[in-house]
Amino acid sequence: xxxxxxxxxxxxxxxxxxxxxxxxxxxxxxxxxxxxxxxxxxxxxxxxxxxxxxxxxxxxxxxxxxxxxxxxxxxxxxxxxxxxxxxxxxxxxxxxxxxxxxxxxxxxxxxxxxxxxxxxxxxxxxxxxxxxxxxxxxxxxxxxxxxxxxxxxxxxxxxxxxxxxxxxxxxxxxxxxxxxxxxxxxxxxxxxxxxxxxxxxxxxxxxxxxxxxxxxxxx
Amino acid sequence: xxxxxxxxxxxxxxxxxxxxxxxxxxxxxxxxxxxxxxxxxxxxxxxxxxxxxxxxxxxxxxxxxxxxxxxxxxxxxxxxxxxxxxxxxxxxxxxxxxxxxxxxxxxxxxxxxxxxxxxxxxxxxxxxxxxxxxxxxxxxxxxxxxxxxxxxxxxxxxxxxxxxxxxxxxxxxxxxxxxxxxxxxxxxxxxxxxxxxxxxxxxxxxxxxxxxxxxxxxx
DNA sequence: GCCTCCTTGTGAAAAGCTTCACGAACGGGG
DNA sequence: CCCCGTTCGTGAAGCTTTTCACAAGGAGGC
Numbered sequence: 001x002x003x004x005x006x007x008x009x010x011x012x013x014x015x016x017x018x019x020x021x022x023x024x025x026x027x028x029x030x031x032x033x034x035x036x037x038x039x040x041x042x043x044x045x046x047x048x049x050x051x052x053x054x055x056x057x058x059x060x061x062x063x064x065x066x067x068x069x070x071x072x073x074x075x076x077x078x079x080x081x082x083x084x085x086x087x088x089x090x091x092x093x094x095x096x097x098x099x100x101x102x103x104x105x106x107x108x109x110x111x112x113x114x115x116x117x118x119x120x121x122x123x124x125x126x127x128x129x130x131x132x133x134x135x136x137x138x139x140x141x142x143x144x145x146x147x148x149x150x151x152x153x154x155x156x157x158x159x160x161x162x163x164x165x166x167x168x169x170x171x172x173x174x175x176x177x178x179x180x181x182x183x184x185x186x187x188x189x190x191x192x193x194x195x196x197x198x199x200x201x202x203x204x205x206x207x208x209x210x211x212x213x214x215x216x217x218x219x
Numbered sequence: 220x221x222x223x224x225x226x227x228x229x230x231x232x233x234x235x236x237x238x239x240x241x242x243x244x245x246x247x248x249x250x251x252x253x254x255x256x257x258x259x260x261x262x263x264x265x266x267x268x269x270x271x272x273x274x275x276x277x278x279x280x281x282x283x284x285x286x287x288x289x290x291x292x293x294x295x296x297x298x299x300x301x302x303x304x305x306x307x308x309x310x311x312x313x314x315x316x317x318x319x320x321x322x323x324x325x326x327x328x329x330x331x332x333x334x335x336x337x338x339x340x341x342x343x344x345x346x347x348x349x350x351x352x353x354x355x356x357x358x359x360x361x362x363x364x365x366x367x368x369x370x371x372x373x374x375x376x377x378x379x380x381x382x383x384x385x386x387x388x389x390x391x392x393x394x395x396x397x398x399x400x401x402x403x404x405x406x407x408x409x410x411x412x413x414x415x416x417x418x419x420x421x422x423x424x425x426x427x428x429x430x431x432x433x434x435x436x437x438x
Numbered sequence: 439g440c441c442t443c444c445t446t447g448t449g450a451a452a453a454g455c456t457t458c459a460c461g462a463a464c465g466g467g468g
Numbered sequence: 469c470c471c472c473g474t475t476c477g478t479g480a481a482g483c484t485t486t487t488c489a490c491a492a493g494g495a496g497g498c
Binding site: 004006009010012013014016017038039040075076077078082091092094095096098099101102105106107142143166167169173174175177183185186187188189190191192193194195196197198199200201202203 | 223225229231235236257258259294295296297301310311315317318320321324326361385386393394404406407408409410411412413415416417418420421422
Binding site: 031032033043044047048050051055056057058059060061062063 | 473474475476477478
């Protein structure tokens with residue numbers, strides 16, 4: 001387990017979800033081939049990914065669904081809860097506080113901050129919005145979520161770092177600078193849209209229809 | 220311009236945003252080195268990316284900010300508007316309808332659908348929520364946005380394809396299957412969170428502090 | 439006109455990631 | 469107990485993406 005690449009970790013995430021589904025369906029074992037089929041990748045990729053963490057499968061049988069699921073859960077650090085805070089109580093921020101997908105995975109948003117005095121004091125899913133200046137290391141947030149407009153994002157990132165978070169999940173469409181000791185992940189909806197726009201612009205031509213690439217749509 | 224890789228397109232998106240900023244700052248020219256610095260990548264990467272579309276720079280001078288910005292805008296297909304519909308009027312869907320970032324880039328959400336009778340008829344940012352069964356090719360949506368719970372996502376994708384969309388922007392944390400003629404992009408917040416969780420779990424150890432990787436935080 | 443200092447565009451090398459292909463393990467049936 | 473069909477784990481090959489390094493172009497000073 002010398003070094004794990006980012007693509008591998010992302011696929012691990014996907015395997016985890018497939019395994020939860022498959023477990024719900026009541027299957028005991030699953031082969032790399034079947035797992036791969038659900039993901040639209042090759043079975044060799046699945047085996048290689050998993051083998052970089054250990055030997056979880058049994059030759060001739062495949063992988064034990066629940067066991068592998070639990071192993072991956074532990075690997076991803078999902079067997080614990082993370083204390084997080086959210087900065088930005090606008091459209092996106094409000095949606096994130098109420099999003100079940102996060103709390104289901106061990107992600108607790110324990111406080112909400114905003115810079116706008118008009119929003120401070122309002123209640124969001126049981127949390128009173130506090131002014132961003134109250135961000136402090138005392139609350140012990142491990143993760144900070146940025147859901148502010150672009151122009152405020154870097155400043156908020158600096159505040160979060162000063163407040164001692166270890167990781168930042170950024171929803172503002174911009175590259176942020178953080179110290180190497182802080183892990184940053186960015187969810188950039190704008191970029192996905194632009195990538196889609198590019199693909200639509202270039203794979204279809206208005207009148208003349210060009211040859212399409214084979215197999216399933218890119219992604 | 221034989222074939223452009225997906226990573227290149229995503230970086231193009233970033234260059235575009237930097238160029239908008241730089242243009243607002245009033246700079247006329249920018250070198251690949253400066254552009255790269257803002258993005259945290261190498262200047263060779265910038266030059267290679269741009270050169271795969273044409274020769275936009277001038278040796279000894281760099282790139283003309285506004286000209287390059289306009290070129291990239293056209294390349295990404297942002298010099299036009301896209302007619303889109305949204306399916307799923309829950310937390311995330313509501314946030315997306317109100318999100319300025321999209322309309323700013325030429326992305327018009329012209330209708331909102333939901334499967335829940337309780338939500339149908341309600342108004343969201345001036346749009347009346349319609350029942351998902353009313354999705355039809357007659358409205359001429361080019362892009363469909365999926366903001367439903369995971370379990371409904373594949374079904375909705377099929378409906379959108381039947382309604383004739385060319386592209387799908389999926390916010391449900393799951394791989395979807397669509398025909399090759401339809402382009403799919405997925406914004407998977409859950410995966411980003413899990414990747415963050417993984418990084419935090421493995422780069423920090425509770426008591427013993429391991430060697431950190433040099434330079435800026437991974438991304 | 440010539441010399442110097444920049445910066446692009448681009449083959450070639452390096453690094454990173456995915457797929458191939460095969461040995462080794464495992465269960466089951468006869 | 470041995471053979472057969474299945475499936476994992478993994479070095480090696482193949483492919484993609486990034487980085488290097490340098491020739492060629494351009495501006496400005498003298």
